Amino acid sequence: MSEYHSSKTWRQLLRFPLDGRDSKPRAKGLTMIIDNGLGLGETRDLLTLVGDYIDFIKLGFGTSALYSQNLLEEKISMALSFNIDIYPGGTFFEIAVLQDSWEEFIIMAKHIGFTAIEVSDGTIKIPDEIREKAISLASSINLKVLTEIGQKDPRDQIPLPEMLSQIKKDVDCGADWIIVEGRESGQNAGVYDHNGCFIMHQMEEIVSVIPDPSMLIWEAPLKQQQQELIMRFGPNVNIGNIAPHEVLALEALRSGLRGDTLRFSCNNIISRV
Numbered sequence: 001m002s003e004y005h006s007s008k009t010w011r012q013l014l015r016f017p018l019d020g021r022d023s024k025p026r027a028k029g030l031t032m033i034i035d036n037g038l039g040l041g042e043t044r045d046l047l048t049l050v051g052d053y054i055d056f057i058k059l060g061f062g063t064s065a066l067y068s069q070n071l072l073e074e075k076i077s078m079a080l081s082f083n084i085d086i087y088p089g090g091t092f093f094e095i096a097v098l099q100d101s102w103e104e105f106i107i108m109a110k111h112i113g114f115t116a117i118e119v120s121d122g123t124i125k126i127p128d129e130i131r132e133k134a135i136s137l138a139s140s141i142n143l144k145v146l147t148e149i150g151q152k153d154p155r156d157q158i159p160l161p162e163m164l165s166q167i168k169k170d171v172d173c174g175a176d177w178i179i180v181e182g183r184e185s186g187q188n189a190g191v192y193d194h195n196g197c198f199i200m201h202q203m204e205e206i207v208s209v210i211p212d213p214s215m216l217i218w219e220a221p222l223k224q225q226q227q228e229l230i231m232r233f234g235p236n237v238n239i240g241n242i243a244p245h246e247v248l249a250l251e252a253l254r255s256g257l258r259g260d261t262l263r264f265s266c267n268n269i270i271s272r273v
Helices: 040-053 069-081 090-098 102-112 128-140 160-173 200-209 223-233 244-255 259-272
Strands: 031-035 056-059 085-088 116-119 144-149 177-180 216-219 239-242
Touching: 031 244, 040 069, 040 244, 056 239, 069 085, 069 102, 085 116, 085 144, 090 102, 090 116, 102 128, 116 128, 128 144, 128 160, 144 160, 160 177, 160 200, 223 244, 223 259, 239 244, 244 259
Parallel strands: 031 056, 031 239, 056 085, 116 144, 144 177, 177 216, 216 239
Antiparallel strands: none
């Protein structure tokens, strides 16, 4: 076998089968990971490897309170050095609401160095007035605002018309993105049935009611869900609740580098011929 010498990279040699993927900094095609307790070394290794493919890091539920303050601030600083937004989980905000300290919670999040906040009521019901004031306060101190619709427990699911109404209110109040609940399991929550399949009429209604679909971040921890979103909306759909070790696998799906979306891209090419 003859020796092979080339200065080409893989990206120069081969085109991605699914083209059009936006690179950072990007306004769509966002990937949000859920971090439930990575150490500083793990975080550094993760961001060195896949920092170009991560846009948001959510420190899951209330784990922020379990770090030492110095470690938490160092972790936040590390995310910012890779141009990644970082925020505490929505359940943590709900606890602050229960304890009537949500205003101080938002201000403290900004002081610590978080760049975004999640306003959610996935576990408890938050009065509309508090939700609106929280969005307004966070925006006024230059925190990016993500709100969430849908309940974590299937026993607490709200009717679809109420969900759609909440989306409109959040957008009108100045939310930057709307997260569609999916939990870490991707099953029996939000717009997913017990098998982790989309409840399609709910998905379609949610997309139809929002002025800009790129404002939606779909929590989709399962590959079948990610594949469905990419095939339906393209590689620049916003996807969240990704496990840290799944970031490259998701990016490969977005780019058509896995058989699932490669088949989809090939079928599209054949259909146009």
